[in-house]
Amino acid sequence: MADEVIYRSDHVLEYPFVRSVGPVIGAFLTGLRDGRVVGTRGSGGRVIVPPTEYDPETGEETSGVVEVGPEGTVTSWSWVPRPRPKHPLQTPFAWVLVRFDGADTSFLHVLPAAGPDEVSTGMRVRPEFAPEDERVGHVKDISHFVATGGAS
Amino acid sequence: MSQYPALTSGRRPVGVVSFAQYDNVRREDARNEVEMLMPVVTEVFGNIGITKDDVGFICSGSTDYLIGGPFSFVAALDAVGVWPPRAESHVEMDGAWALYEAWVLLQEGEIDAALVYCFGRSSMGDLSEIMAVQLDPYYLAPLWPDPTSLAALQAQALIDAGKATEADFAAVASRSRRSALDNPKAQVAYDRSAEELLAEDYEVAPLRRHALPPLTDGCAAVVLAAGDKAYEWCERPAFITGIDHRIETHSVGARDLTVSPSTRTAGEKAGVGTKKVDVAELHAPYAHQELILAEALGLGDGVSVNPSGGALAANPMMSAGLIRIGESARRIWSGQADRAVAHATSGPCLQQNLVCVLEGV
Amino acid sequence: MSEREPVTMMDAATRLDYEFTAGVAMSKNLHGYEQGKFIGQRCPKCKKVYVPSRGSCPTDGLPTDEIVELPNTGTVTTYCVVNVPFAGQSIEIPYICGQILLDGANLSFMGLLQEIPIDEVRMGLRVEAVWVPPEELGPTLASVKYFRPNGEPDADYETYKEYL
Ligand SMILES: [Zn+2]
Numbered sequence: 209m210a211d212e213v214i215y216r217s218d219h220v221l222e223y224p225f226v227r228s229v230g231p232v233i234g235a236f237l238t239g240l241r242d243g244r245v246v247g248t249r250g251s252g253g254r255v256i257v258p259p260t261e262y263d264p265e266t267g268e269e270t271s272g273v274v275e276v277g278p279e280g281t282v283t284s285w286s287w288v289p290r291p292r293p294k295h296p297l298q299t300p301f302a303w304v305l306v307r308f309d310g311a312d313t314s315f316l317h318v319l320p321a322a323g324p325d326e327v328s329t330g331m332r333v334r335p336e337f338a339p340e341d342e343r344v345g346h347v348k349d350i351s352h353f354v355a356t357g358g359a360s
Numbered sequence: 361m362s363q364y365p366a367l368t369s370g371r372r373p374v375g376v377v378s379f380a381q382y383d384n385v386r387r388e389d390a391r392n393e394v395e396m397l398m399p400v401v402t403e404v405f406g407n408i409g410i411t412k413d414d415v416g417f418i419c420s421g422s423t424d425y426l427i428g429g430p431f432s433f434v435a436a437l438d439a440v441g442v443w444p445p446r447a448e449s450h451v452e453m454d455g456a457w458a459l460y461e462a463w464v465l466l467q468e469g470e471i472d473a474a475l476v477y478c479f480g481r482s483s484m485g486d487l488s489e490i491m492a493v494q495l496d497p498y499y500l501a502p503l504w505p506d507p508t509s510l511a512a513l514q515a516q517a518l519i520d521a522g523k524a525t526e527a528d529f530a531a532v533a534s535r536s537r538r539s540a541l542d543n544p545k546a547q548v549a550y551d552r553s554a555e556e557l558l559a560e561d562y563e564v565a566p567l568r569r570h571a572l573p574p575l576t577d578g579c580a581a582v583v584l585a586a587g588d589k590a591y592e593w594c595e596r597p598a599f600i601t602g603i604d605h606r607i608e609t610h611s612v613g614a615r616d617l618t619v620s621p622s623t624r625t626a627g628e629k630a631g632v633g634t635k636k637v638d639v640a641e642l643h644a645p646y647a648h649q650e651l652i653l654a655e656a657l658g659l660g661d662g663v664s665v666n667p668s669g670g671a672l673a674a675n676p677m678m679s680a681g682l683i684r685i686g687e688s689a690r691r692i693w694s695g696q697a698d699r700a701v702a703h704a705t706s707g708p709c710l711q712q713n714l715v716c717v718l719e720g721v
Numbered sequence: 722m723s724e725r726e727p728v729t730m731m732d733a734a735t736r737l738d739y740e741f742t743a744g745v746a747m748s749k750n751l752h753g754y755e756q757g758k759f760i761g762q763r764c765p766k767c768k769k770v771y772v773p774s775r776g777s778c779p780t781d782g783l784p785t786d787e788i789v790e791l792p793n794t795g796t797v798t799t800y801c802v803v804n805v806p807f808a809g810q811s812i813e814i815p816y817i818c819g820q821i822l823l824d825g826a827n828l829s830f831m832g833l834l835q836e837i838p839i840d841e842v843r844m845g846l847r848v849e850a851v852w853v854p855p856e857e858l859g860p861t862l863a864s865v866k867y868f869r870p871n872g873e874p875d876a877d878y879e880t881y882k883e884y885l
Contacts, residue, residue: 214390214748215860219484219741221428225733233498237728256614258499264609284520284617286512287565292488294504303509305613314613316500316513324565329520345728347502392744395776398784412782428739438775441782485739497733 229345232261235273240349243337245277247311254312258347264313277308279356280315282331287324297352302327304353319353332358362591365719368602368631370467375590375597376718378583379686380404384547384674387483388577393422393432397439397479397579404475404581408593412440415583416471418448421458421478422678425490436479447471454478455580455682456643456704456714462584463600472589479579480677487575487677495708496610508572510708511646512564514617519566521618524651526566530554532647533570533672540669547674548574571647578676580683598689598700598718602630605714610707617709623656626715627701632657638697639664641684643704645671652710653703663701667691681705685716692720746776749788751860757852759791761826769827795823795868796876797846798884802839817842821868822884829884830862836869845881847873 229237232248236259239246248270250256250263255274263270287302288295295301295318302321305314317335321327335350343349364373380403382388382396405411412418418440424432433450442448451457455478462474488506495501518524531554540549552570560568583593590597606622606629608615627633640663644650654665666672668687671680681704688700699719706712743751746762750773753760761772762785769778774785800819817834819842832850834842849871858864 212745212748213752213860214745215743215751217741217743219428219739221737221739223733223735225735227497227731227733229498229729229731234728237498237731241725241728258611258613260611264611264614283613284513284517286509286516286567287562288509289562289565292504292506294489294492296503303505303513305513313611316503316505316613318503324562329516344732346731347499389742390745390748392742392747392776395744395746395784398777398782401782425737428737428741435775438777438779439782441778441780443780484741485737489737493735493737498731501735502733 230261232259232270235259237345240347241343241345243340243343244275245308245335247274247276247308248272249274255310256313257308257311258315274310276310277335279332279334280306280308280311282327282329282333283307283314284329285327287321287327296348301352304333306333306353317350317353319355332356362588363721365599365601365721368634368717369600369604369629370463372467372469372586373590373599374463374466374584374586375594375599376582376685376689377585377590377594377597378404378407379581379689380407381545381580381679381683381686382578382676384545384576384578384676386547386575386577388481393427393436393479393481393579394439396577397436397477400579400581401439401475401477404583408583410583410593412475415473415475416447417462417465417474418442418446419458419462419474419476420450421453421455421682422450422480423452425493426480426482426677427484440475454678454680454704454706455582456685456716457605459582459584459682459685460603460605460714463603466584466586472587473583473585475581475583476682477579477581478679478682480679481577482575482677483577507708508564508567508646510612511649512567513612514709515566515571515646515648517617518648518651523618524648526568527554527558528651529567529571529647530557532650533557536647536666536669536672539667540673543668543673545674546669547576549669549673567646573645573671573675576674576676578674578679580676580679580686582682582686594693596693596695596720598692598720600716601719602632602717603715604629605712607707607712610711612709615709618652620652620656620710620713623653623703623710623713623715626713627657630715630717632701632715632717635699637663637699637701639667639688639691639700641668641670641688641700641702642666643671643681643684645675645680645705647672649710657701657703657715659701681714685718688718692718695720744776746774746785750774754862754864755858755860757855757858757864759793759823761789761791763787763789770825771828772823772826772830789825791823791825793850794871795821795826795848796881797834797842797844797848798822798829798881799844800834800842815839819848819868821848822881832865833867834869835867843875845875845878847871847876
């Protein structure tokens with residue numbers, strides 16, 4: 209049909225949520241704000257970082273606050289040559305799963321890397337915190353991870 | 361007396377008797393969801409000469425986040441026409457899980473047939489961002505990791521464990537896209553060697569473009585029928601002899617990403633390994649995931665894996681899993697296969713998995 | 722231990738951007754507004770006319786392919802008087818919201834009622850659409866400025882009771 213017109217319009221969904229974090233996640237976020245990394249103890253005493261209210265494998269309630277790291281080891285990674293607009297870094301970087309020293313699970317964050325050769329599993333890393341007056345109790349209180357130069 | 365296969369799950373034989381899917385496209389520019397679904401629903405009924413009055417239950421799978429319209433799944437019912445009032449349900453999951461719910465209801469014996477449909481358009485928003493919203497809201501979502509970035513962590517873990525190489529990923533992609541040449545509904549099909557594919561740049565290392573699924577707008581529908589009704593509508597129904605689904609923690613850092621224990625358990629519960637498997641349609645959106653799934657299901661060398669091209673050929677969100685069941689059923693109807701395994705996945709890095717064993721008599 | 726209060730809340734604001742597509746049928750309806758016309762579609766089976774149509778008959782699940790141009794006149798099936806201010810309100814309160822059933826249509830839609838005192842509005846009132854000036858017409862129901870009484874005697878209850 210000659211006058212076939214299909215109309216489109218921009219459509220934005222915004223969720224202006226503020227979440228209550230509870231004591232377990234709250235302890236972790238409080239730790240980040242204060243420049244420390246903490247986890248909690250799950251089944252069989254294994255240390256879960258980032259902490260959840262339950263052991264992700266057994267579902268049992270976790271307990272206590274355990275300080276870990278701040279250094280850790282990369283357990284897997286992926287490298288992003290072209291960051292997307294909402295990614296935490298806007299220059300090429302790697303997603304890294306980091307097992308903090310003393311932890312039994314891994315934490316996802318970012319590590320600046322110009323190429324995939326700059327990141328490897330087993331690589332030793334530490335968090336680079338945002339300036340103290342900018343930290344609010346958020347996962348982005350860690351600005352990114354950097355290599356310590358060591359290997360595990 | 362009609363013949364039925366032995367059942368591992370349930371007590372009532374329920375068969376897949378009809379299947380239809382939309383032309384999988386990168387972007388459906390004109391039609392809305394209802395306009396996309398209508399021809400598919402018409403076809404799935406028309407294939408076997410029935411109408412909506414012949415099914416006692418309707419179950420659908422979709423997610424409103426894809427189009428940003430709350431309760432869009434309710435509006436989608438206009439494609440079926442639910443007057444007089446119908447028994448209906450919806451899951452915010454791939455249509456394979458809607459099929460599971462319909463199968464459970466059919467086990468109760470009050471109804472003999474059900475319509476299952478699903479739809480998803482990836483083109484209206486930014487799928488990478490939309491999928492990030494499903495993640496843990498405290499630790500993951502604020503970083504906006506996209507599905508490809510997370511899948512690449514899994515692929516790297518496979519490489520580090522010595523279980524696969526980038527060449528293995530390329531081999532899966534090469535074979536899948538070549539198989540897709542025979543699939544008229546495929547969105548991406550080509551004949552290119554693994555070697556050639558390995559020359560592509562990284563999308564997110566270690567995954568290159570070929571290891572990623574296409575972005576797809578599409579929808580699909582299946583009719584399930586129980587007992588004699590299945591034979592009334594289909595010469596050789598694809599009976600569901602086993603079906604099960606399992607989930608793991610959403611926390612990717614707490615999982616061994618190189619294995620899929622949920623798929624393994626679901627496969628065992630569905631009886632995958634009890635008899636020879638002819639065909640397996642695995643919902644592996646990323647090439648390396650096929651390797652993990654095949655291992656978890658114990659699929660040997662004699663199994664034809666993803667003859668349709670799988671999710672690498674077309675990956676309509678919320679439908680690609682049900683399409684695996686439909687593609688498996690088709691091969692049983694035609695006699696190409698006697699026993700097929702269909703799989704569907706959901707969540708990051710194969711978090712949740714459904715396994716459905718289909719058999720013809 | 723930190724000397725500051727523990728963190729109890731987290732900002733989790735999220736934004737997703739979409740490009741919404743109206744679809745074939747809705748686009749025909751929207752195109753009509755651009756030309757100052759009501760465009761509906763008829764079901765091939767039950768013959769009901771939907772304005773707007775989303776492309777299918779919600780009763781029969783069939784494509785409503787037949788295009789029907791509807792007149793400017795209709796009946797108020799029911800109404801309410803809005804006295805409550807709310808965010809984004811563009812009209813001065815109090816005002817009347819009417820459910821308008823266009824002549825020949827089988828689906829009513831909401832429209833603003835004006836040029837009638839609030840205590841005189843009633844079910845069955847016959848109305849006509851007042852369109853914005855031609856240069857302001859667009860693919861939106863906002864092209865209809867409002868509905869006003871057209872002077873005809875009230876519609877018989879029997880003619881619209883199915884649409885309440
Ligand atoms: Zn109708």
